Amino acid sequence: MKDPLKIPQLLLRCALGITFLTPVSDRLGILGPKGTGNVEWGNWQNFINYTSTLMPLFDRPVVNIxxxxATVTELIIAILLIxxxxxRNASAAASLITLTFIVFMVLSVGIQKPINYGVFTATxxxxxxxxxxxxxxxxxxxxAKKSG
Structure with a gap:
């Protein structure tokens, strides 16, 4: 029987992988400085400043950790998906980490930011x-083919 999900799952894997890879690249400064193109943070410090607003109960060193x-996890998820x-595990991890982002974002800055960033879609x-x-x-x- 022909698999109707053959191409859609590939496209979804790549799209979700890129969805995780892009913000990692942004916070590491790979995409350029803040304000150019669609660069949100442009460097680690700006990313941590924003993350601190999402986690006001935590001290700065904890937010940095x-x-x-989160950054290492997102990078691993992106690579595994691509x-x-x-x-299956990477997809579940992607959902769990983005669900965590939704909770922190909604509680700290409201529901509009996770909607704007497509976090519900990624989850x-x-x-x-x-x-x-x-x-x-x-x-x-x-x-799977190798193992029979």
Whole structure:
């Protein structure tokens, strides 16, 4: 039977991976300085300043650590999704981390920011991708074929 999700799951994997890769690149200054193009932060300091507004209960050093953990996690998720390795787990992790972002954003700055940033869409996309039965054109698929 032909798999109707063959191409959509690939596109969703790549789109979600890029959705995580872009803000990581922004906060590391790879996309340029703040205010150019669609650059939100432009550097780590601006990112931590913004993150501090989302986590007012935490001291600055804690926010810096949590921001670092989030950044590394987002980078790993992005890579795993794009190459299609442990896709189900990466998709679930994508949903959980973005759901966490939604909670912090809604409680601190209101519902409009997560809507503007597409965080609800990313959360839902991750949950949907985690339910796809087969990941064509992925390392997962190659490993499944190899193991029989």
């Amino acid at each position: 949590l921001g670092g953990i 190459i299609g390795y442990r896709t 839902t996309a991750g949950f949907l991708l985690a339910r796809v039965p087969n990941y064509e054109w992925s390392i997962d698929r190659l490993l």
